[in-house]
Amino acid sequence: MQYATVVVIGGGATGTGILRDLAMRGIKAVLLEQRDLAYGTSSRFHGLLHSGGRYAVKDPESARECIEENRILRRIGRYCVEETEGFFVRLPEDDEKYEQQWVEACSRLGIPAVPISPQEARRLEPCLSPRIKTVYRVPDAAIDGFRLVWQNAASAAKYGGSIRTYSEVIKIEHVNNRVVGVKVRNTLTGETDAIACDYVINAAGPWVGQVGALAGVTVNVKPDRGTLIAFNHRLSNRVINRLRPPSDADIFVPHGTVSILGTTSVPSDRPDDFQVRTEDVLSQLRVGQVLFENLEKYRILRAFAGTRPLYSSDAKGRAAARTFAVIDHAKTDGLYGLISVAGGKLTTYRLMAEKTVDVVCQYLNIKEPCRTALEPLIPEHPPEKINEARRFFPSFGVEKAVARLGSNLDGVLNRLKQDNTARQLVCECELVTLAEIREVAAMDTSFCLDDIRRKTRMGMGTCQGTFCALRSVGAVVAEGLGKDRTPCGLLKDFLQSRRSGIRPVLWGSQLREAELMRAVYGATLNIDGVVRCERK
Structure with a gap:
């Protein structure tokens, strides 16, 4: 034992x-x-590293914790954090009295909230609505869960x-x-x-x-479901928060080349209540459109949901601390x-x-002090190691690969040196090489293609696995992944997991993309093994 x-x-x-x-x-x-x-x-949220501004008025204890930990995580987890900063934006229909309460609360809590003109805000973020009345800069950031x-x-x-x-x-x-x-x-x-x-x-x-x-x-603990929408565009370079009491669809968070809009707050009886409803997506689009007026013109990549673990004796949803x-x-x-x-x-x-x-x-009776706020999650890669990586990764993807790989960088570099075929890109959207797929497939915590996805972001880009899923199967099977599953079974499970987030947003460009995926795997490759009889 x-x-x-x-x-x-x-x-x-x-x-x-x-x-x-x-x-x-x-x-x-x-x-x-x-x-x-x-x-x-930890992966089913909008990816916002809070400055505390969202909770400054109604939940000051949480706000104070957020601004303190925000500063720590920027220091110890810099490869996980994109220092975007953020805007809090008030529209004409939002309460001016709440704005004053918010400014005073941020000041008390030590949360920097610097006012800038709407003209300056739109110069920095041209897609913002011209209707904005007031804007404040805060130290929000994006974080990869x-x-x-x-x-x-x-x-x-x-x-x-x-x-x-x-x-x-x-x-x-x-x-x-x-x-x-x-x-x-x-x-x-x-x-x-x-x-x-x-x-x-x-x-x-x-x-x-x-x-x-x-x-x-x-x-x-009361699970509380939140639905989020991922767009296939970076709508802004900063986190955009609506300056009003926390509500649905009032945060846009940029992540790499995409943006995430969220979120809803619906009490649930199940911690695994990840079902996305199309009506939740449509209602968020209507609300979010007041911040980005051309929102309906952007392609939605997928929708997903997660549950918050709210701890409270009686309050529910957004009322819970x-x-x-x-x-x-x-x-x-x-x-x-x-x-x-x-x-x-x-x-x-x-x-x-x-x-x-x-x-x-x-x-x-252990007296050893906590050191997690002092020591980085992974050691800083020396410049010579990054320069070596430039020999193998696409020039525009080196920093992305170094941040993503962390302590696995040495293993991937060794594979790249030993086998030229390992340099090929499996996932062009996220710039994931065959060497990286092989490296994480060999880990004892990898059992299926979704495990590979969570470690590498393979299949999380524009095509949502249409092309990279098939390419990755050979690599992961060669590493002994999913020994109890057939390659076809591994592939079907992965495609179905991607499909679950695409199904609620099947219109426009996303519908055409989904039909392409269906044609590739259903018609061309006949992944379902359907036998069709020819007419005589």
Whole structure:
């Protein structure tokens, strides 16, 4: 039986952040995730690194946490952050009194909010509506949730932390009101095993309540579904927030060559409520169009949804605070060794991890201070290494590849040096080489093409996998990925996962793109194996 001092449940930003903190303090820990890392909320959001401005008026505690962690993440996770800055924009129909409250709240909380003229704002962002009345610059930024999670995982591994994906905890064992271990089921094979431990940290995001129930305790987390829209254009170079109380469709976040509009807030009974409704997309487009009046002319790439893990005794939706809680169940339920962390935001994940690990350290009498705010997630690549990478990657994709690959850069470079065929691009949209596909396919946390996608962004660009999906299959099969699946099965699962986000926005350019994908795989390649009889 495997043993670890601490078992962490949940493979999002908070869970991997906790694993990293535990490992850096010398505590033996293993993280368990029921699917792939960053499968849940940490990748199903608008990718905004909050300045705190959004919460300044109604949730000052969250706002203060956001601006402090914003500065830390820019420093320790620079390869995950695009320093776009942001605008808060008021339109004629928005309340001037709220603007004054917002300005005063930002000043109290130390959030820089610098007024600029609407003319200057439109010079910097020409697509903005000419109807804007007032504009403020704030230190918002864009952050890549996938990359953040995997770089936390890589840093944790460097210090001895271990990770098991596709490992669902089905029972938290306790004897005489003390945690003694967990029972785990492999979600790919159905096999079960057990891990003995002294402490369990429940960091499962929207699943926190379900995980708590495995130990017989109640954690009052209410999943809240948010739908988001990805456009195949960079509508602005800055995050654009509407200056009004938080509501639907009032944030545009640029990511690389795309923009994400979000989000809705709908209470849900399920943590995996990822179903996107076309009516939610259409309603957001109507609201978002007041900021970008030509919005309907831009192609929608896909729509997706995630659930927020709101922690509150009674408030729901946007009325619930975005602060977090660390729950020591020894004090609340008399169950020693179980600690839950609930609520919060991706922007504050590191702080959540620090406060959670502090509780464990008190029990273990460990005095080692938290260093996660001081040490970068991955070491800075030396200039000579980046210059070497320029020999193999497209000149306009070097910085992108270096940021994405992180600690895997050396492995990919070695593959590129040894095999000239590894230089070919598998995904032109995201500039992903065959060497990179092979490198991540060989990782022990890769089991399907969607796992490759989350690590590399393959299939997340303009074509949504129309061309790169087929190209990648040979590479991943050669590395032994999905041994229990046929190449055709791997390909069909991947295309279906892409299709789920395309289906709610099937009109205009996206409909034509979807029909092209259907023609390539359904007609030309006959992926479904349909037998057609010729007429005599």
